[in-house]
Amino acid sequence: MNGAAPARIAIVGASLAGLSTARALRARGYAGDLVIIGDEPHRPYDRPPLSKDFLSFASGAEDIALESDEEELAARWVLGTAATGLVPRPGGGAVVQLADGESVQADGVVVATGATARRSMAGAELPGVHVLRTLDDAAALRADILAAARDGGRVVVVGGGFIGSEVAATARQLGCDVTLLVAEGAPMEGPLGPFATAVTDLHTAHGVSVRTGILVRGVERAGGGLAVLLEGGEPVTAAVVVLGLGAVPATSWLAGSGVALIANGAVECDPTGATNVPGVYAVGDCAAWWDTARGRHEPVGHWTAAKERAAVVAARLLGEDRLPRERAPYVWSDLYDCRIQLAGDRIFADSDPIIEVGDVADGSFAAVYHRDGAPVAVVGFGQVRHVTAVRKRLVLPASIITPSLSPAPSPARSPAPAPAIVHRTEGVVS
Amino acid sequence: MFAACPLASLAPGDALRLEGPETDGVPIAVFHTEDGEIFAIDDTCTHQDASLADGWLEGCEVECPLHASRFDLRTGKVDAPPARRPVRTHEVSVQDDTIYIEVSTEAPNLPPGVQA
Numbered sequence: 001m002n003g004a005a006p007a008r009i010a011i012v013g014a015s016l017a018g019l020s021t022a023r024a025l026r027a028r029g030y031a032g033d034l035v036i037i038g039d040e041p042h043r044p045y046d047r048p049p050l051s052k053d054f055l056s057f058a059s060g061a062e063d064i065a066l067e068s069d070e071e072e073l074a075a076r077w078v079l080g081t082a083a084t085g086l087v088p089r090p091g092g093g094a095v096v097q098l099a100d101g102e103s104v105q106a107d108g109v110v111v112a113t114g115a116t117a118r119r120s121m122a123g124a125e126l127p128g129v130h131v132l133r134t135l136d137d138a139a140a141l142r143a144d145i146l147a148a149a150r151d152g153g154r155v156v157v158v159g160g161g162f163i164g165s166e167v168a169a170t171a172r173q174l175g176c177d178v179t180l181l182v183a184e185g186a187p188m189e190g191p192l193g194p195f196a197t198a199v200t201d202l203h204t205a206h207g208v209s210v211r212t213g214i215l216v217r218g219v220e221r222a223g224g225g226l227a228v229l230l231e232g233g234e235p236v237t238a239a240v241v242v243l244g245l246g247a248v249p250a251t252s253w254l255a256g257s258g259v260a261l262i263a264n265g266a267v268e269c270d271p272t273g274a275t276n277v278p279g280v281y282a283v284g285d286c287a288a289w290w291d292t293a294r295g296r297h298e299p300v301g302h303w304t305a306a307k308e309r310a311a312v313v314a315a316r317l318l319g320e321d322r323l324p325r326e327r328a329p330y331v332w333s334d335l336y337d338c339r340i341q342l343a344g345d346r347i348f349a350d351s352d353p354i355i356e357v358g359d360v361a362d363g364s365f366a367a368v369y370h371r372d373g374a375p376v377a378v379v380g381f382g383q384v385r386h387v388t389a390v391r392k393r394l395v396l397p398a399s400i401i402t403p404s405l406s407p408a409p410s411p412a413r414s415p416a417p418a419p420a421i422v423h424r425t426e427g428v429v430s
Numbered sequence: 431m432f433a434a435c436p437l438a439s440l441a442p443g444d445a446l447r448l449e450g451p452e453t454d455g456v457p458i459a460v461f462h463t464e465d466g467e468i469f470a471i472d473d474t475c476t477h478q479d480a481s482l483a484d485g486w487l488e489g490c491e492v493e494c495p496l497h498a499s500r501f502d503l504r505t506g507k508v509d510a511p512p513a514r515r516p517v518r519t520h521e522v523s524v525q526d527d528t529i530y531i532e533v534s535t536e537a538p539n540l541p542p543g544v545q546a
Contacts, residue, residue: 016511046512048497053478059542068514304498307510332496339496385484388495392486 005318006107006279007032010096012083013112014038015047016303017284019066020310021110022073028318034075035104037096039082039113042135043067048303050138051166052334056174057142061135078104083113086257092279094257108317111254111267111275111282112310115247115301121158122218128226129219129241132163141167144240149175153239156228158216160184162191162333164244165199169335171240172208179236181214181228191331191342194353195379198363199335205363206336247301249286262288266299272323273313281313293348293397304330328377328394338363341387344377348397353379357386366390372400434460434470434529442466445492447473447483448531455546456538458520459483460529461503463490469503470520470531476539477513515539 009025011018014036022034038044044066053059067073078098085097086109093107117131124131130141148155148171155171157164160182168180168187180187180203186196187203187210203210215231219241227235249266260268260276267282269275271290275282284306291298304327311324328344346353349369358365358381366386369377374395380387432452440446440462449457459473459482467490473481475494482501486493490503499513506516516539521532538546 048512053542063542064512065514066511068508307498330498334496341496384480384495388484388486 005030005032006093008035008104008106009033009108009110009317010035010037010094010104010106011110011112012037012086012096013110013114013284013286014040014042014044014077014079015112015114015284015306016044016066017114017306017310018110018112019044020307021112021283021313022075024311024314025317026073028314028320030314030318033106034073035078035106036073036075037078037081037083037098037104039080039099040134040136041080043077043079045135047133050135051132051163052170054135054138055132055142055145055167055170057146061139064135078102083253086111086254086259086280088258088277088280094277094280107279109280110313110317111251111259111280111286112284112306113250113253113286115285116250117243118245118248119243120245121216121243123220123226123241124243126219126221126226126241128239129243131243131245132167133247141240141242145171145174145176148177148239151239152177153225154179154237155240155242156181156226156236156238157242157244158228159242159244159246160187160189161244161246162188162331164242165203165335166333167242167244168203168208169206171242172203172206173336176240178207179209179211179238181211181216181230181236183213183215185212186210187212188333188340192340192379193346195360195365195367195381198360198365198381199340201363202335202338247285249299251286262297262299264288264299266297268297272316273309274316281316283309283313291398293345293401300329302329302331326396328391328396330391338382339380339384341380341384342378343387343391344369344375344394345397346377346379348376348401353377356390357383371395371397374400376400431523431530431532434458434531437468437524437527437529440468440529443487445483445485445487447481449473452531452533454533456540457481458531458533459492460522460531461487461492463487463503465489468522468524468529470522471501471503471506472517472520472538472540474517474538474540474544475499475501475513476508476515476517476541478541479544482517 082099117133157168189196217229266288273281285301288297288299330343333340353367364382366380366383378390457473480496484495500510506519
């Protein structure tokens with residue numbers, strides 16, 4: 001590291017992005033004070049299993065902890081206490097105000113407060129209607145799903161994203177009668193595009209009723225249970241309703257702080273996580289880093305981004321001039337016995353995808369998207385080895401696209417110029 | 431100790447999954463790093479059932495192909511979550527252009543639902 005490391009760093013958010021930042025700081029030799037603030041009472045846990053193994057009772061809370069038993073971060077943990085405000089300090093850094101009236105003054109602040117589940121639907125507050133974001137959400141949902149499986153009640157899942165499909169698959173595997181309602185033409189159509197029909201096929205083969213092109217108006221009580229009201233269709237009765245409507249960046253606590261947000265509420269950051277307030281960074285689901293290839297600030301709500309970008313923020317906080325390299329985004333979903341994998345960004349493709357192995361009709365294939373002949377994205381169903389091989393040769397769009405726009409100037413951009421991210425395609429290991 | 435494969439059949443950057451009576455029912459992954467070193471570890475990620483031989487090999491680390499846990503090939507130690515338990519490492523030797531493996535006598539750290 002070069003330059004003076006901050007004497008104290010406060011990380012606001014005790015989930016994957018926050019924990020990963022703390023780990024990366026210690027791994028890079030940071031020996032100063034580290035304070036980790038989390039609004040949930042729990043130590044950091046892994047969220048992807050909440051819709052899969054944890055929901056199916058195959059794993060418990062202890063199994064999804066993110067820290068290992070012998071891990072020692074030498075951090076002060078402030079858990080069960082939400083941050084309520086941030087006041088920048090003249091020399092950089094900020095004071096973080098907490099719900100219990102205390103505050104933490106720090107030379108470096110990392111905003112890693114994640115996102116909250118969207119509940120924007122009439123009836124979202126009714127008993128038996130769930131969202132899934134936290135461990136407590138998942139514990140409540142799995143109790144109701146288990147009861148539905150026992151009593152023969154129907155589980156209705158609303159939402160065309162990853163969580164909707166994963167909850168539908170898990171509930172089905174627990175023996176529930178499951179209906180999945182999606183607005184799009186197929187579940188997971190946003191990330192998977194034309195290959196999303198393979199998800200419909202998977203669900204259908206396992207006995208989930210998938211209804212596409214459905215707009216849901218709300219949920220209401222009906223008899224002893226619930227009814228999901230559809231736009232232009234008969235209501236669907238349900239014992240349990242799960243709303244997978246997406247997530248909202250958890251940044252309302254930054255109101256009035258001077259930290260710039262983009263329209264959806266995510267924190268506006270440069271390509272390395274720096275906000276417009278010197279010494280304040282943001283990473284994970286609450287952050288929108290400048291995306292050179294897209295020419296805009298782009299919120300990225302993926303697990304791997306939270307982990308990998310945390311290392312970039314740690315390097316910046318410590319004044320390092322070489323940052324960890326960036327890799328193509330990678331997301332996965334485990335539905336039934338099928339591993340669905342998606343890496344890269346297919347929106348940058350200039351041609352139709354090529355099926356390199358397998359067959360879409362068989363539900364096992366890998367499709368690769370190209371731009372100027374270079375692979376920019378891969379979609380795989382049950383083709384783990386091939387997807388890894390393609391991921392290693394994916395080209396980052398920023399390295400082959402000339403950006404037409406530059407980041408919008410911010411009033412108080414961090415004074416240190418951001419070092420360039422080392423691209424994997426350059427073959428440089430930092 | 432058993433003969434895993436000819437050295438020439440495992441190019442640098444490649445990995446091989448071995449499963450048979452020699453491995454005591456626990457699949458083993460053999461890696462040939464870009465630097466020319468050879469390592470053997472249990473093939474199954476300790477987090478969830480996935481073959482590490484299908485993973486992303488970089489330096490002396492392999493990243494699980496599914497959930498991006500990272501293991502140090504030299505020690506088996508976890509370098510990145512979600513895995514929390516190390517994989518077993520096995521002793522490797524190369525004699526007469528053949529890779530030999532001495533299977534660890536420790537108990538493997540298999541993920542939930544996977545049996546030896």
